Amino acid sequence: MRDFEYEAPTSLADAVGLLAKSKGTARPLAGGTDLIDHVRTGRLVADLIVDLKKIPELMVLELNNAGLRLGAAVPCYKIYEHPGILEQYSAISDSSNIIGGMQVQNRASVGGNLANAGAAADSTPALIALNARVIIAGPSGTREVAVDQFCTGPGQNVLEPGEIIVELQFPPRPAHSGSHYRRFIPRNEMDIAVVGVGASVVLDASGENFVSARIGLGAVAAKPFYAQEASELLAGQPVNDETIQKAAAAARAVVHPITDMRGTQEFRTHVTGVLTERVIKKAVERARG
Amino acid sequence: MATIDEVKAAEGSDEAPKYKVIGTRPIRHDGADKVTGRALYGADIKIKGMIFGAILRSPHAHANIKSIDTSKAEALPGVRAVATSADLPEPGDKIAELGEGAVVLNHLSSNNLARTKVLYKGHAVAAVAADNLHIAQEAASLIEVEYEVLPPVMDVLKAMSSDAPVLNPDVRTEEASTGEKGDKPTNVAKHIVFEKGDIEKGFADAKYVVEREFRTSTVHQGYIEPHVATVLWNNDGQITVWTPTQGTFSVRSQMAELLHVPLARVKVVPAEIGGGFGGKISVYLAPAAAVLSRKAGVPVQIVMDRADVLQATGPTPGSFIRIKMGVDADGRLTAAEAWMAYEAGGYPGSPIGAGAMCVFSCYDIPNGRVEGYDVCVNKPRTNAYRAPGATNAAFATETVVDELCEKLGMEPVEFRLLNASKEGTRRIDGVTYPRVGLVETLEAIKNSDHYKTPLTGKNQGRGIGSGFWFNAGLKSAVTVTVNTDGSVSLLEGSTDIGGSRTGIAMQFAEAMGLAAEDIKPAVVDTDSVGYTDVTGGSRVTYATGWAAYEAAQDLKRQIVARAAELWDVDPAQVSYEDGHVIGPDKSVCFKEIAMELSTTGEPLIARGVSNHNEPGGAFGTHLVDVEVDPDTGKVDILRYTAAQDCGTAIHPAYVEGQIQGGAVQGIGWGLNEEYWYDETGSMRNANFLDYRIPTCYDLPMIDAIIVEVPNPGHPYGVRGVGEVPIVPPPAALEAAIYDAVGVRLYELPMSPPRVLHELLKKES
Numbered sequence A: 001m002r003d004f005e006y007e008a009p010t011s012l013a014d015a016v017g018l019l020a021k022s023k024g025t026a027r028p029l030a031g032g033t034d035l036i037d038h039v040r041t042g043r044l045v046a047d048l049i050v051d052l053k054k055i056p057e058l059m060v061l062e063l064n065n066a067g068l069r070l071g072a073a074v075p076c077y078k079i080y081e082h083p084g085i086l087e088q089y090s091a092i093s094d095s096s097n098i099i100g101g102m103q104v105q106n107r108a109s110v111g112g113n114l115a116n117a118g119a120a121a122d123s124t125p126a127l128i129a130l131n132a133r134v135i136i137a138g139p140s141g142t143r144e145v146a147v148d149q150f151c152t153g154p155g156q157n158v159l160e161p162g163e164i165i166v167e168l169q170f171p172p173r174p175a176h177s178g179s180h181y182r183r184f185i186p187r188n189e190m191d192i193a194v195v196g197v198g199a200s201v202v203l204d205a206s207g208e209n210f211v212s213a214r215i216g217l218g219a220v221a222a223k224p225f226y227a228q229e230a231s232e233l234l235a236g237q238p239v240n241d242e243t244i245q246k247a248a249a250a251a252r253a254v255v256h257p258i259t260d261m262r263g264t265q266e267f268r269t270h271v272t273g274v275l276t277e278r279v280i281k282k283a284v285e286r287a288r289g
Numbered sequence B: 001m002a003t004i005d006e007v008k009a010a011e012g013s014d015e016a017p018k019y020k021v022i023g024t025r026p027i028r029h030d031g032a033d034k035v036t037g038r039a040l041y042g043a044d045i046k047i048k049g050m051i052f053g054a055i056l057r058s059p060h061a062h063a064n065i066k067s068i069d070t071s072k073a074e075a076l077p078g079v080r081a082v083a084t085s086a087d088l089p090e091p092g093d094k095i096a097e098l099g100e101g102a103v104v105l106n107h108l109s110s111n112n113l114a115r116t117k118v119l120y121k122g123h124a125v126a127a128v129a130a131d132n133l134h135i136a137q138e139a140a141s142l143i144e145v146e147y148e149v150l151p152p153v154m155d156v157l158k159a160m161s162s163d164a165p166v167l168n169p170d171v172r173t174e175e176a177s178t179g180e181k182g183d184k185p186t187n188v189a190k191h192i193v194f195e196k197g198d199i200e201k202g203f204a205d206a207k208y209v210v211e212r213e214f215r216t217s218t219v220h221q222g223y224i225e226p227h228v229a230t231v232l233w234n235n236d237g238q239i240t241v242w243t244p245t246q247g248t249f250s251v252r253s254q255m256a257e258l259l260h261v262p263l264a265r266v267k268v269v270p271a272e273i274g275g276g277f278g279g280k281i282s283v284y285l286a287p288a289a290a291v292l293s294r295k296a297g298v299p300v301q302i303v304m305d306r307a308d309v310l311q312a313t314g315p316t317p318g319s320f321i322r323i324k325m326g327v328d329a330d331g332r333l334t335a336a337e338a339w340m341a342y343e344a345g346g347y348p349g350s351p352i353g354a355g356a357m358c359v360f361s362c363y364d365i366p367n368g369r370v371e372g373y374d375v376c377v378n379k380p381r382t383n384a385y386r387a388p389g390a391t392n393a394a395f396a397t398e399t400v401v402d403e404l405c406e407k408l409g410m411e412p413v414e415f416r417l418l419n420a421s422k423e424g425t426r427r428i429d430g431v432t433y434p435r436v437g438l439v440e441t442l443e444a445i446k447n448s449d450h451y452k453t454p455l456t457g458k459n460q461g462r463g464i465g466s467g468f469w470f471n472a473g474l475k476s477a478v479t480v481t482v483n484t485d486g487s488v489s490l491l492e493g494s495t496d497i498g499g500s501r502t503g504i505a506m507q508f509a510e511a512m513g514l515a516a517e518d519i520k521p522a523v524v525d526t527d528s529v530g531y532t533d534v535t536g537g538s539r540v541t542y543a544t545g546w547a548a549y550e551a552a553q554d555l556k557r558q559i560v561a562r563a564a565e566l567w568d569v570d571p572a573q574v575s576y577e578d579g580h581v582i583g584p585d586k587s588v589c590f591k592e593i594a595m596e597l598s599t600t601g602e603p604l605i606a607r608g609v610s611n612h613n614e615p616g617g618a619f620g621t622h623l624v625d626v627e628v629d630p631d632t633g634k635v636d637i638l639r640y641t642a643a644q645d646c647g648t649a650i651h652p653a654y655v656e657g658q659i660q661g662g663a664v665q666g667i668g669w670g671l672n673e674e675y676w677y678d679e680t681g682s683m684r685n686a687n688f689l690d691y692r693i694p695t696c697y698d699l700p701m702i703d704a705i706i707v708e709v710p711n712p713g714h715p716y717g718v719r720g721v722g723e724v725p726i727v728p729p730p731a732a733l734e735a736a737i738y739d740a741v742g743v744r745l746y747e748l749p750m751s752p753p754r755v756l757h758e759l760l761k762k763e764s
C-alpha cells in the first residue's frame, strides 16, 4: 500500500472542489467498507481519499409526504432502525439488514454500495424496485439519474471525474403497496448474493389485483437491472400463483449470468425464478398489511 | 448435550469413580490469557530491532523460471535484504527424516523458494526485508521474473495420463510394496496395492454389487491464525525462530537441513497457535526469514495474508475414488475394491497411504483390493489435515454402503453393526485391530434420543456415517520441578492446540494424587525440554500424557527414597499413595514433604519420556438430519449427533470440543468448501468470503456422545480424539440429502448448485 492524502471536508462544495482539483487518483469515501479493502489489496491505488461523512447533505434522512430522501453516506443501521422506512420502503430496510454484519452495517452506506457498482450489490435491486433517483453533484452543478441507469458495467457507473452522489430520492409510496429484497447465499451469513431480487408491488383496494410492480435483479448480469417485462406483466393481473409464476419465468428469461466460484449459470437462472416468486409473494403480503 | 458425566449419572452408576482428576473439567491453565487477548500468538512477537519481510509469489500455476532480477528491489530506499533460492544451500538429492516422515529436501527447499520452476500459483519466488511492510511489498513487486509459462495440470486423472506435462523431472513412480522406482519422469509419485482374500470369488458370492465414482475438491484446514515466522540469525551463528507451529523440533530439523547448519545452532520458540489441524508442521516462511536476517543482521518477521495461506500452504488433496462393494443376501460384505488417486499438489506426498488404509477400515471384509496413486498437479503442495486422506475415502465408501443398505432394505445402523470392524478384524492392508470401539459408537447412536426421534417434515432426511483414524504414538518428553510451596512446574514440548497443557497436567496430577491446579504446565522451546514429536496424529494426550505419567513415577520413586533417608527407615517401608508419603509410623502429604525436602537436600526434579506405539485406533459414528430446499438445493442442518470412542476422556469438555470442531470442519468440507480454479490454474476464491467455511449460523449444536472403551495400550486408557470426527460428516450428509430429496451426490462439495443440478436432472 502506498501513502495517500486524506481530507474530510465539511461542505459539499469543498468535497467536489478537492476531487475535481486532484491530479492523481482521487476517491470519495463513505463507510470505507469497500474502499479500504480495495486499497489494502492493491485493487485501487489512490493519491487522495475524500471522506464524505462530515458533509450534512450526505447524512440527510428525511421521510414525509414528498417521499424519502436518503443521504448517500447514511450508514445501514440508521436505515433499518428507521420505523418509517421499515414500513413504507421495506425493501431498502431488508437490504441494509443484509449487507455485511453488524460492524459493517455501522459504517456501510447505500450510496457506497451503489457507487461501487458491483453486480451483486445488495441495495441496488431494492433501489430499482423502489424507483429511486440518484442526485449527483459535480464541478458543473447538480444532476439527476434514474437508479436503473446509474451502473454501466462491473465496477462502472455514470459518474464523471469529481462527481459524487449526494442523496437518493424515493417517490412517496401509494396505498396498498409493499416491497421486499431477498438474496440467495450458500451460507446463512457472510456471503455475496449469488442471485438478488428486489420487488415492489402496488395492489388495488381489494388487495386481489396488481396495479403495478417493479422488479430489480442482481448478480445475474454484468450489472443490476430493471426486469421490465416481468414487472409490466403483473400490472392489472390478479394476484395468484399463475401470474406470479409468469412474472418469474419472464425474469428468468432476461438474465445473463456467468458461472463462477459463487454459482453456475444454470443455478443462477433457475434461482432467479425461484426468488422472484418468493419476493413478489412477500411484497404482496406486506402490501396487504 | 449428553455429556459423559450425564450419561454416567443417567445410568445411575454408583460405582466409585475410577479417577480423581481424570474425567473432571478444571479450568484450563492458559484460559485467562486466551479469553483476555493476552496470549502471545505468532504475530504478537516483537523482537528488538525487528524488520519486516514480504514474499514475491508466482502469478502462474506452472512455469519455468528463466531469470530473476532483484536489482530494482535492492535499490529501493528502506530495503535491507533480498533473497532467492540462490541463497539457500543446494539440497542435492538428500532425503531427510524431519519429524513428519521422509522428505525429499529438494522439494521442501524449492517449496520455500522456487528453484527452477514454479508449480502452483502463489509459489514463493523471492523474499524482501525492509524497514516496514509497505516498503517490503513494494520492493517485492519491483523484482523482475522472467517466466516461460507452461500448461497447468489441474486434474488428477489427466495428470496421470502419459501425455500430461510433467511437473517434477526428478519424480519416478515408486511401488510402495517393493520400493522399486520406474524409469521415466512422471506425475505419479507412488503406487500402492493392498490385497486380501480372493476378490473375484468375493464378488461372485455377492447378491448385490454397487460401484460408483467419486470426486472431492481440495480443501484447507482454515485455521484462523495465518502463518508467521520471526527469525534472528545472530552474529554468532545461532538462529532463533519464534513461530506458532505444531512441532518445534520438526521446525528445528527442517531449518538445520534447509540451511545446512548444525541442529544445535537452531532454537525454536513456540508461540501460542491459532489452529493448525496438520497445516502448521512444514515450514513456509522461516527459511526465507532466516536468510534475510543473516543478510540484514536483525530479526525479520514475515506474516502471510489469507490469500497466501490458502494458495501457498498445505491444503488436503482433491481426489478421484472408485469404490465397488458386494454383499450377500444376509447383508454381509463379501468383497470390496477401491481405486484411488489423490492430488499431491506441486510436489509428491499426498496422504494416499493413509487413505488407502482407511478406505474400508470400518468393515470386516473377507476379500478386498485397494489401489492408490500419489499424483502431482499444479496446486499447492498438500499437507496433513485432520485424519489426512480418511475423509475423502469415507465419503466414497460410506455412500456406497448407504446404497447397499437401500438395496438390502436394511437399516444402515444394523448393516454397520453386522459388518463392523472389531478386535481381531484384519484390514485389507494387513493390520489386525486390537480392542476398538466402533460397535460401541454405533450402539450409542442407536440409543440416542436423536436416533429415536423420527423426522416428520417435508424435504427432511437423516444420514449416518462412520469413520476411523489410526492415531500416533511417537516420542515425547516431560520435565517436572517440585517447588518449595508444593506446586509442580511441568515443562513439555507439545505445542498446545486443543487444551493439551491441561490434559497432560491432569494425568500428572492423577498419578501424583494432586489437583490439576497444583500443576503449572508450560510449553517451552527446543533448548528447554527433551525431544518431542509434533502435535499431530492425535498423539499428544496419549503420548505426552504418558511421559507425564512416567515423570510422576520417577518423582514418586525419588520422594520415597528421600523420605526414607529423612526418616532414617528402610525405603521398602515407605510408599507413596494418593498424594501422601507413608512411612512406618506416619503419613505426610505431598505439600509438606515437598517443603521439607527442599530444606534438606538437593532440588527435586523428575523426568518422563515415552515412545510407545499402541495408540489404539479410534472410531466415530455421526448422525445428521437435514432439510433441503428443493428449489435452490440449499442444505440446512437440523440436528447433529456424533458418538466417538475416546478410550478415556481425560478432560471431557476438550474431548467434546474436538468432536464438535472436527464435525464442523467435515460439514464445511461436505457442503461448501472447495478450491475453485479457473482455466489458467488460478484459485479464484482465496479468501474467507468465497472459500466458505461454515459460520455459527450454519450449524446446530453438535451433540457429542463420548464412548469410553479404554485403550489397553495406555496407563489411563487414552486414545487420540482429534482426527476421527472430521471423517464421517460428508458421508453422513450425503446420505441425509438422499433421504430428504432422493438425489445422490458423488462429488464434494455438495453445494447448492450441485444439489440443484441433480434435482433438476431428476425432474426432467
Ligand SMILES: Cc1cc2nc3c(=O)[nH]c(=O)nc-3n(C[C@H](O)[C@H](O)[C@H](O)COP(=O)(O)OP(=O)(O)OC[C@H]3O[C@@H](n4cnc5c(N)ncnc54)[C@H](O)[C@@H]3O)c2cc1C
Pocket: A027, A028, A029, A030, A031, A032, A033, A034, A035, A036, A037, A052, A072, A073, A098, A099, A100, A101, A104, A107, A108, A109, A110, A111, A112, A113, A114, A115, A116, A120, A121, A122, A123, A159, A163, A164, A165, A166, A191, A192, A193
Ligand atoms: C465484511 C464485509 C461484508 C460485506 N457484505 C456485503 C453484502 O452482504 N452485500 C453487499 O452488497 N456488500 C457487502 N459488502 C461491501 C460493502 O460493505 C458495501 O458495498 C457497502 O454498502 C459500501 O458502502 P461504503 O459506505 O462502505 O462505501 P465505500 O467503501 O466508502 O465506497 C465504495 C465505493 O463507492 C465510492 N463512493 C462512496 N460514496 C460515494 C458517493 N457518495 N459518491 C460517489 N462515490 C462514492 C467510493 O469511492 C468507493 O469506490 C461487504 C463488505 C465487507 C467488508
